[in-house]
Amino acid sequence: DTGVSQDPRHKITKRGQNVTFRCDPISEHNRLYWYRQTLGQGPEFLTYFQNEAQLEKSRLLSDRFSAERPKGSFSTLEIQRTEQGDSAMYLCASIYYRGLAGVISPYNEQFFGPGTRLTVL
């Protein structure tokens, strides 16, 4: 299977604990996105990387959140001192970005992983 994978699929933790999620994008994709999704809502942008560079972070990403993509392949999202409000589905997605040609079909197709469901007790 060459799709986007995420690990773990489910995580239950106690308030105050740290958690880390991993995302492996489609192998030839150079841009990787993290989203958060709460019940009844669409995915909300958190951050994205081009190769190992983090290009943008949402204001939703508080100081307790950090994301890395150290070798430009897989990425990790860490949440420190978890709070109950962090409970959500965390989704990872990837695309192959080709610069200016990226606005031309089909290079903006974004593919998602299955998500990590976080429950903070």
Add this chain to the structure above:
Amino acid sequence: GQQLNQSPQSMFIQEGEDVSMNCTSSSIFNTWLWYKQEPGEGPVLLIALYKAGELTSNGRLTAQFGITRKDSFLNISASIPSDVGIYFCAGLTTSGTYKYIFGTGTRLKVLA
């Protein structure tokens, strides 16, 4: 965070009926994507649109990129029970950034 307006929010339809849903924005987008999401899973890409006015089909699904570039439409013809799920639109903005803004979703339930 910013979310696009999708309507209807939810709908019950009879098997065999056609379904229409739309997505509107106050911003212009260069690309529109439509996804389907089932419980506990990530969104699955259905259709991608790249030009204003473009009409693209994928099986029983047809989507259109609005002329104003601020809206998009998805139609499902002859619905079947497995069409049940939540449908999301997403617009790609490339002005000073390169990120996808998602809609609030349309929940579809098909009655056999």
